[in-house]
Amino acid sequence: MDFIGIGAQKAATTWLHHVLSEHSSVTTNDTKELNFFTANYDRGYAWYESCFADAPPGNICGECSPTYFFSSDAPRRARAYNEDLKLICILRDPIGRVFSNHLHEIRKGHIAPSTSVEAGLAQNPAYVQQSQYKTNLENWLQHFDRDALLVLFSEEVAANPDESYDQICEHLGLSAREGSEAISERFHENITYRNKTLQKSLRFGGDMMRSLGMGDGVKKLKTLPGLKQMLSMNKQHLNIMVPPPTSETRERLANQFRPDMEFVAELTGRETLPWSTWSDLRPADAEQKG
Incomplete structure (x- = not known):
């Protein structure tokens, strides 16, 4: 390995x-x-x-x-x-x-x-x-x-x-x-399915085709208008259905993860990180220094 x-x-x-x-x-x-x-x-x-x-x-x-x-x-x-x-x-x-x-x-x-x-x-x-x-x-x-x-x-x-x-x-x-x-x-988006039996059947068929070396065929099938629309209509996006953390929870977690983010910034030699949680903490730091 x-x-x-x-x-x-x-x-x-x-x-x-x-x-x-x-x-x-x-x-x-x-x-x-x-x-x-x-x-x-x-x-x-x-x-x-x-x-x-x-x-x-x-x-x-x-x-x-x-x-x-x-x-x-x-x-x-x-x-x-x-x-x-x-x-x-x-x-x-x-x-x-x-x-x-x-x-x-x-x-x-x-x-x-x-x-x-x-x-x-x-x-x-x-x-x-x-x-x-x-x-x-x-x-x-x-x-x-x-x-x-x-x-x-x-x-x-x-x-x-x-x-x-x-x-x-x-x-x-x-x-x-x-x-x-x-x-x-994009893989493994946080989605669920309206008809789980349909999704299970489609996934089984796709896995079977991949096992036979037909992975490219699976990708092409997903682009067919009828199948593409059916797949889309069967999806439910959980990040829309489930409420995100409350502002109080976000603040608590941001402070809890502060050492972790600072460590990552130092480890990677970066002054900024592409995270909103990091950006939210920076103005507060600047205000405290001022």
């Missing part, structure tokens, strides 16, 4: 998996989240490497599992496996990530759609833990050199995916930049 995408959850890791899987010099597994260094570590190195047994000679191999980011064990285990692993981490506005995490739990059916963000925060400590960037990144940097870690921002991936893709290729030593149909695609 040559690289792993370590997270964070709800921060474009699915995009990362897809763009790398389309590069001719990269081999990924069909299953995006192998979770080897967390849930599947007991299966051993042989199982892990068997997931990439079809890699052509000369290809680099890797996978993306967001559970690695906030795991206390994954960095140590990954280092023991290969001290030369390249790491890719994509971060997101910490409060935006918390809200998306909440929508994800609703979409998965783990909690009721009527559950407020505040109730979700009270019930699930992982909401906050996965946005504690300082603690989680320091844990990884205890086991890997800073040069091994590429930090990107999901907001910049969305705004300029080609530039982010180039940074990834450079980090992994991929000399030839290749175009990818997935570069401009």
Whole structure:
């Protein structure tokens, strides 16, 4: 194994998996989240490497599992496996990530759609833990050199995916930049479906076609006017249906995540971060200094 995408959850890791899987010099597994260094570590190195047994000679191999980011064990285990692993981490506005995490739990059916963000925060400590960037990144940097870690921002991936893709290729030593149909695609939007049976059937058919090497055919089918309209009408966007955090919750979380954002800014050598939570704190800082 040559690289792993370590997270964070709800921060474009699915995009990362897809763009790398389309590069001719990269081999990924069909299953995006192998979770080897967390849930599947007991299966051993042989199982892990068997997931990439079809890699052509000369290809680099890797996978993306967001559970690695906030795991206390994954960095140590990954280092023991290969001290030369390249790491890719994509971060997101910490409060935006918390809200998306909440929508994800609703979409998965783990909690009721009527559950407020505040109730979700009270019930699930992982909401906050996965946005504690300082603690989680320091844990990884205890086991890997800073040069091994590429930090990107999901907001910049969305705004300029080609530039982010180039940074990834450079980090992994991929000399030839290749175009990818997935570069401009958005994956795993927080949506639910009016007719879940229909969506399940369509997804099963799409997965079957992909397993037969007909991935391009799936993409073309999605563009057909009738099917495209049906897919669109079946979607319900959770970020419209579910209320966002209250202003009081946002203020509390912003202050709680301040050390994490300052750490990220220092780590990446940036004076500004592409996060509204960061921007909201800066005027207050300037006022206090004045």
